[in-house]
Amino acid sequence: MPGQKQRIYSSNVDVKGFSFLESKKQSKEEEKPSFADLTLCLLEVIIAQLDLKDNIRASAVCKTWREAGLYVRKVDKPPWLMYLPKRGNLFELYDPLQLKMYTLNLPELAKSMVCYSRDGWLLMRKTISSEMFFFNPFTRKLINLPKCALSYDAIAFSCAPTSGTCILLAFKHVAFGITATSTCHPEATEWVTEDLNFHLQFGSDTLKHSNVVYAKRRFYCLAGQGSLYYFDPSSREWHFIYAYKQPCPYISGRLSYRYERKKKRIFLAVRKGVFFKIYTCGGEKPIVYKLEDDEWEEINSTTLDGLTIFTGLHSSEMRVNLPWMRNSIYFPRLRYNVKRCVSYSFDEERYYPRKQWQEQEDLCPLENLWIRPPKKALDYM
Numbered sequence: 038m039p040g041q042k043q044r045i046y047s048s049n050v051d052v053k054g055f056s057f058l059e060s061k062k063q064s065k066e067e068e069k070p071s072f073a074d075l076t077l078c079l080l081e082v083i084i085a086q087l088d089l090k091d092n093i094r095a096s097a098v099c100k101t102w103r104e105a106g107l108y109v110r111k112v113d114k115p116p117w118l119m120y121l122p123k124r125g126n127l128f129e130l131y132d133p134l135q136l137k138m139y140t141l142n143l144p145e146l147a148k149s150m151v152c153y154s155r156d157g158w159l160l161m162r163k164t165i166s167s168e169m170f171f172f173n174p175f176t177r178k179l180i181n182l183p184k185c186a187l188s189y190d191a192i193a194f195s196c197a198p199t200s201g202t203c204i205l206l207a208f209k210h211v212a213f214g215i216t217a218t219s220t221c222h223p224e225a226t227e228w229v230t231e232d233l234n235f236h237l238q239f240g241s242d243t244l245k246h247s248n249v250v251y252a253k254r255r256f257y258c259l260a261g262q263g264s265l266y267y268f269d270p271s272s273r274e275w276h277f278i279y280a281y282k283q284p285c286p287y288i289s290g291r292l293s294y295r296y297e298r299k300k301k302r303i304f305l306a307v308r309k310g311v312f313f314k315i316y317t318c319g320g321e322k323p324i325v326y327k328l329e330d331d332e333w334e335e336i337n338s339t340t341l342d343g344l345t346i347f348t349g350l351h352s353s354e355m356r357v358n359l360p361w362m363r364n365s366i367y368f369p370r371l372r373y374n375v376k377r378c379v380s381y382s383f384d385e386e387r388y389y390p391r392k393q394w395q396e397q398e399d400l401c402p403l404e405n406l407w408i409r410p411p412k413k414a415l416d417y418m
Contacts, residue, residue, distance in 0.1 A: 080105035081360035085134075105360075113356035116347050116407035117414075118369055118378050119174070121151060123404065128174065130408070131378060133367060134359060138376050139418050143174055154351045155251070156197040157409045160205075171198040171223065175410065175417040183227045187219045193249035193256055193352075195270075198223040204270050206249070206256045210237045216275060218268065235275035237266065247305040247314070248353055259305045259314055262288070263326075263333070280331045287318035296321065300399045306346055306353040313355070315348055315366065317400060320388065323366050323381050338364040338383035351406040369405035370398075 075083075084095050084105050096106030117139075118131040126144045131137070146161065152169070153160040159172045162185075171180040171194075180198050182205070189207035196203050205221040207228070216237055219230040237246070237260055247259035255267040263285065265278040287296045299319030306313045312328040313336075325346070326333040343363040347354040356362075364383045371378055372390060379400055380389050411417070 077101065077105055078361040085360050113359060114410070115345065115356050115359055115362065115367075116354045117410050118371065119154075119406050119408045120371055121146075121404040121406070130410075131371065131376065132410075133378060133380075134362065136377065139415075141174055141418065143177075145172060145177065145179060146174075151351055151406055152192050153194060153249075154349075154406050154408050155194060157411060158194075158197055159406075159408070160192065160194055174408070175414060180223055182223065183221065183225060185219060185221070185228050187217055187228070187230055189219070191246060191249050191258060193251065195251040195256070206268060206270070208237075208268070218273070218275070220270060220273075231273065233273070233275055235266075237275075247303045248350060250305050250307045250312075250353065252307045252310060252312075257305060257307070257312065259303055261303065263303065263314060263316075265305075265312065265314075265328070278331075280328060280333060283326055283333045283335060285316045285324060287316055287321065287324075302348075302350075302399075302401060304348040304353050306348070306355050308344070308355040308357075313346065315346060315353075317348075317368075319398070322386070325366070341383060347407045348401060349405070349407050350401050350403060354407050354409070368400040369407060370400045370402060371405060 080102060084092055084102070087095060092106050096103040115132070115134050118133065120129040120131070122128065126142050126147060128141045128143050128146070130139045130141065132139070146159075148165060149161045149163050151159050152162050157173060157175065159174065160169065161172050162169050166184075168184050169182040171182065172178070178199075185192075185207055187207050187209055190209045192205070192207040194203055194205045203223055205228075207219040209217045211217045211232065214234055214236045215232050216235045217230060218233050219228040221228045245261050249256055249258045251257070254271070255269050257265060257267045259265055263283070265280060266275060267278065268275050287299075287301055296318045299321070300317075301319075302317045304315040304317070306315065314326045314328075314333065316324040325336050325341070327336050327340070328334075341364045343358050345356045345359045345362045345364075346366045347356070347369075348366060349369045362380075365380050366383075367378055367380045369378065381387070382389065
């Protein structure tokens with residue numbers, strides 16, 4: 038009968054169609070991605086948004102989630118990038134970990150320039166009167182300082198001015214073998230200035246000296262050729278640290294002519310008493326050395342051990358185990374199109390963003406700096 042044949046034909050189609058759909062469904066289920074397929078970097082970004090209680094719960098899912106949860110739970114807080122406007126009182130601060138931008142209205146900083154940054158404090162100098170003061174952009178606390186008469190090459194301070202042990206240092210190479218050195222503290226009425234016997238051996242005009250760091254109760258700085266020296270405030274003496282210097286191809290060697298027109302910088306950073314020096318040259322790969330047993334050793338992604346270096350002319354910071362930011366150098370140049378900063382990844386051996394600036398452009402402009410935010414920084418916004 039026609040109807041019976043039709044039913045038999047339909048039954049055959051249903052059986053074949055069912056087997057086809059079933060196999061297609063199984064293949065889709067096999068290809069369907071799951072949370073277990075997420076990379077460790079993505080898991081860290083996701084779990085970083087959780088509070089401690091939910092972080093512990095997520096860490097119990099599997100071994101990969103546990104690893105990501107522990108990294109985020111023990112993570113250091115990175116410094117924020119502070120952009121100093123040339124006009125107006127509206128200052129922008131960028132959190133490189135959360136990828137967020139904040140603003141602060143700071144009329145107290147009008148007609149002033151930043152000299153140094155440490156522990157969330159700024160050392161400022163008024164452009165007209167040259168008077169100096171400490172300023173905390175979050176608490177708005179201001180501490181006046183006596184005027185520094187020395188036309189210094191570099192200036193720094195040891196710790197927060199409210200600690201009671203803060204020391205300020207300013208120095209200038211005035212003649213061969215003579216370094217004018219000024220020191221002060223927040224409660225002082227004047228700076229103490231002396232001409233000390235020491236030759237800083239500054240380099241060329243394109244690479245004079247690094248930023249100044251404070252460690253082991255001393256102020257440290259790098260000369261233009263990479264020599265490490267320090268000032269001891271207790272003895273008021275300058276000293277060299279005799280360590281073998283690895284030559285930097287950007288400032289020496291037979292291929293140095295390739296880098297003559299590019300902006301060169303040298304930076305010094307310290308973490309737990311271990312010193313790092315960083316050479317940069319335009320868009321070339323940064324070169325990082327670590328001081329080991331009186332010898333500078335070049336390091337890479339495997340020997341950085343998860344460190345993140347934040348370089349700058351006003352100061353440098355180092356952090357460990359920052360989610361998706363490990364084994365990288367961050368520079369205080371802000372990308373105005375998407376409000377993010379330039380960085381270099383040693384794991385991927387490339388800049389982010391790639392080649393979005395001219396090779397001669399400076400990655401560390403004077404108007405940008407890294408600053409350490411307080412624990413509840415958002416309460417001050």
